[in-house]
Amino acid sequence: xxxxxxxxxxxxxxxxxxxxxxxxxxxxxxxxxxxxxxxxxxxxxxxxxxxxxxxxxxxxxxxxxxxxxxxxxxxxxxxxxxxxxxxxxxxxxxxxxxxxxxxxxxxxxxxxxxxxxxxxxxxxxxxxxxxxxxxxxxxxxxxxxxxxxxxxxxxxxxxxxxxxxxxxxxxxxxxxxxxxxxxxx
Amino acid sequence: xxxxxxxxxxxxxxxxxxxxxxxxxxxxxxxxxxxxxxxxxxxxxxxxxxxxxxxxxxxxxxxxxxxxxxxxxxxxxxxxxxxxxxxxxxxxxxxxxxxxxxxxxxxxxxxxxxxxxxxxxxxxxxxxxxxxxxxxxxxxxxxxxxxxxxxxxxxxxxxxxxxxxxxxxxxxxxxxxxxxxxxxxxxxxxxxxxxxxxxxxxxxxxxxxxxxxxxxxxxxxxxxxxxxxxxxxxxxxxxxxxxxxxxxxxxxxxxxxxxxxxxxxxxxxxxxxxxxxxxxxxxxxxxxxxxxxxxxxxxxxxxxxxxxxxxxxxxxxxxxxxxxxxxxxxxxxxxxxxxxxxxxxxxxxxxxxxxxxxxxxxxxxxxxxxxxxxxxxxxxxxxxxxxxxxxxxxxxxxxxxxxxxxxxxxxxxxxxxxxxxxxxxxxxxxxxxxxxxxxxxxxxxxxxxxxxxxxxxxxxxxxxxxxxxxxxxxxxxxxxxxxxxxxxxxxxxxxx
Numbered sequence: 001x002x003x004x005x006x007x008x009x010x011x012x013x014x015x016x017x018x019x020x021x022x023x024x025x026x027x028x029x030x031x032x033x034x035x036x037x038x039x040x041x042x043x044x045x046x047x048x049x050x051x052x053x054x055x056x057x058x059x060x061x062x063x064x065x066x067x068x069x070x071x072x073x074x075x076x077x078x079x080x081x082x083x084x085x086x087x088x089x090x091x092x093x094x095x096x097x098x099x100x101x102x103x104x105x106x107x108x109x110x111x112x113x114x115x116x117x118x119x120x121x122x123x124x125x126x127x128x129x130x131x132x133x134x135x136x137x138x139x140x141x142x143x144x145x146x147x148x149x150x151x152x153x154x155x156x157x158x159x160x161x162x163x164x165x166x167x168x169x170x171x172x173x174x175x176x177x178x179x180x181x182x183x184x185x
Numbered sequence: 186x187x188x189x190x191x192x193x194x195x196x197x198x199x200x201x202x203x204x205x206x207x208x209x210x211x212x213x214x215x216x217x218x219x220x221x222x223x224x225x226x227x228x229x230x231x232x233x234x235x236x237x238x239x240x241x242x243x244x245x246x247x248x249x250x251x252x253x254x255x256x257x258x259x260x261x262x263x264x265x266x267x268x269x270x271x272x273x274x275x276x277x278x279x280x281x282x283x284x285x286x287x288x289x290x291x292x293x294x295x296x297x298x299x300x301x302x303x304x305x306x307x308x309x310x311x312x313x314x315x316x317x318x319x320x321x322x323x324x325x326x327x328x329x330x331x332x333x334x335x336x337x338x339x340x341x342x343x344x345x346x347x348x349x350x351x352x353x354x355x356x357x358x359x360x361x362x363x364x365x366x367x368x369x370x371x372x373x374x375x376x377x378x379x380x381x382x383x384x385x386x387x388x389x390x391x392x393x394x395x396x397x398x399x400x401x402x403x404x405x406x407x408x409x410x411x412x413x414x415x416x417x418x419x420x421x422x423x424x425x426x427x428x429x430x431x432x433x434x435x436x437x438x439x440x441x442x443x444x445x446x447x448x449x450x451x452x453x454x455x456x457x458x459x460x461x462x463x464x465x466x467x468x469x470x471x472x473x474x475x476x477x478x479x480x481x482x483x484x485x486x487x488x489x490x491x492x493x494x495x496x497x498x499x500x501x502x503x504x505x506x507x508x509x510x511x512x513x514x515x516x517x518x519x520x521x522x523x524x525x526x527x528x529x530x531x532x533x534x535x536x537x538x539x540x541x542x543x544x545x546x547x548x549x550x551x552x553x554x555x556x557x558x559x560x561x562x563x564x565x566x567x568x569x570x571x572x573x574x575x576x577x578x579x580x581x582x583x584x585x586x587x588x589x590x591x592x593x594x595x596x597x598x599x600x601x602x603x604x605x606x607x608x609x610x611x612x613x614x615x616x617x618x619x620x621x622x623x624x625x626x627x628x629x630x631x632x633x634x635x636x637x638x639x640x641x642x643x644x645x646x647x648x649x650x651x652x653x654x655x656x657x658x659x660x661x662x663x664x665x666x667x668x669x670x671x672x673x674x675x676x677x678x679x680x681x
Contacts, residue, residue, distance in 0.1 A: 045360055096410065125584070
């Protein structure tokens with residue numbers, strides 16, 4: 001079971017590479033016998049990717065031992081490779097539910113921006129992300145979200161002139177009202 | 186030589202212009218902050234700053250990023266020494282002697298040694314950078330497309346092999362990056378590749394979205410998995426920096442020279458940045474240094490070696506970026522992106538067409554080192570205060586900077602989906618232990634590699650031996666093969 005789990009990412013990538021390779025046959029361009037087309041470069045990459053994935057699958061199946069990081073030294077090395085500053089605490093449990101909620105918030109944000117506008121959308125995202133991230137001090141969360149949202153809005157709309165979404169209907173009116181309060185047009 | 190000094194003087198004058206000076210100051214503070222905060226890495230900080238440099242001119246944009254890069258190699262030393270919290274992976278070796286010296290009752294001295302080492306190593310590298318860049322650029326001007334393709338190949342091979350971890354995973358990450366770069370309408374034939382009918386994909390995938398998503402949102406998701414936590418800080422009474430005396434400095438001059446040289450060389454090699462420089466330099470000193478037996482007991486050599494090498498790697502990494510257009514580290518990859526966002530392709534031609542910009546970057550390195558020392562000496566107490574910020578709040582701001590950065594590029598909400606997608610991919614990469622840097626570099630250098638490859642093949646009537654019949658191209662290809670072969674051989678030996 002563990003072997004299948006270890007080789008699964010390589011297998012998925014291999015399937016994707018094979019599918020993309022078949023797509024390169026359908027590319028539409030004027031073919032000339034003495035000239036390389038736009039299909040050659042992606043084909044070369046995909047062939048290498050397929051070979052690398054096959055190697056990864058073979059290695060997972062044959063080795064029988066995974067890259068499970070059990071020793072503190074191995075965990076520290078992995079942390080450093082990942083580019084983080086602080087090694088994870090040993091035994092810290094993975095909470096995939098939090099990650100799923102984080103992803104949902106990220107996915108909802110572009111939609112919220114269109115309808116609710118930058119101010120309300122950002123306030124909600126910041127507050128919910130901090131709550132999901134286990135900060136239980138509600139007044140603190142609300143204060144940081146409100147000050148942060150207004151600070152970002154003023155900095156990027158008022159000073160850097162980034163065109164931040166205003167939202168629709170009443171939300172647009174609310175955003176423009178706050179902009180007016182902050183002295184922005 | 187006189188010409189170089191004159192141009193460097195012009196560079197200093199350019200950086201001292203109000204807009205550029207303001208960019209330098211902002212970069213200094215931001216670089217120190219991202220280095221101090223454990224949730225933010227140097228590369229991530231530079232990535233987050235990049236989108237906000239659109240509205241600036243190319244000179245202030247690069248001055249800001251350069252200042253961040255220089256100070257980012259130093260700021261984490263405070264927290265490593267005082268609280269045993271390395272703000273960056275670069276600072277892990279400082280735990281072994283820096284924190285030990287602080288525990289032995291000399292935190293001010295330990296901070297003084299890091300400050301001295303960062304300044305000295307950085308200055309040595311900056312001088313080498315100025316002296317070497319123009320000759321290397323002149324040599325590179327004689328290159329043609331086969332040499333450039335071989336050069337990009339060498340850069341990509343180094344990124345795969347020097348990043349640490351699994352070679353296979355790094356190689357796959359690189360190939361995914363190269364594949365991402367092929368999405369959209371190709372520049373030569375106008376053929377639509379892998380866009381699946383989506384208009385957004387026909388324009389190609391912006392490498393900025395790849396970087397911001399994978400480094401920014403991906404990292405936040407990885408940290409969210411453990412629940413955002415804030416470090417518990419020890420109470421420190423008085424925080425101050427005491428610089429070493431001339432006599433003490435004389436005793437470590439050998440270590441300083443070795444570490445600075447090692448830092449410069451590692452910086453020049455594509456793919457190996459400040460972290461590798463810091464670790465290798467400490468390891469070198471522990472193996473061959475005069476006081477190798479005392480390493481780990483809180484001696485100055487154990488602080489000078491990693492810190493001098495880390496800051497020296499900045500000057501080294503800027504050389505291939507400016508002269509060859511090949512980034513030597515993660516941060517210089519972002520600087521390369523900044524050049525390209527402003528429509529400039531770094532390489533030897535920049536020395537001809539934009540010498541003012543090149544020397545302004547050089548001057549920014551020198552001025553950043555000076556500014557870093559001043560801020561590090563006088564504002565250390567204020568800087569370490571940021572450690573008391575809640576990680577949940579810092580992460581919420583990181584996420585917002587990612588989203589606003591993506592919005593600022595084209596004012597297109599659709600671009601936010603790209604960074605969310607790459608954020609998810611960055612998280613998956615982290616879980617599966619696939620490094621992100623090769624993918625990002627593949628996405629940035631992919632179009633260049635394809636263009637050089639196709640142009641060469643068209644020019645040589647599809648004769649692929651052209652890459653092996655030109656001496657420089659052949660040498661670079663052999664170097665690439667060696668770069669891949671050496672770690673592979675070591676791996677096989679270890680398995681055998």
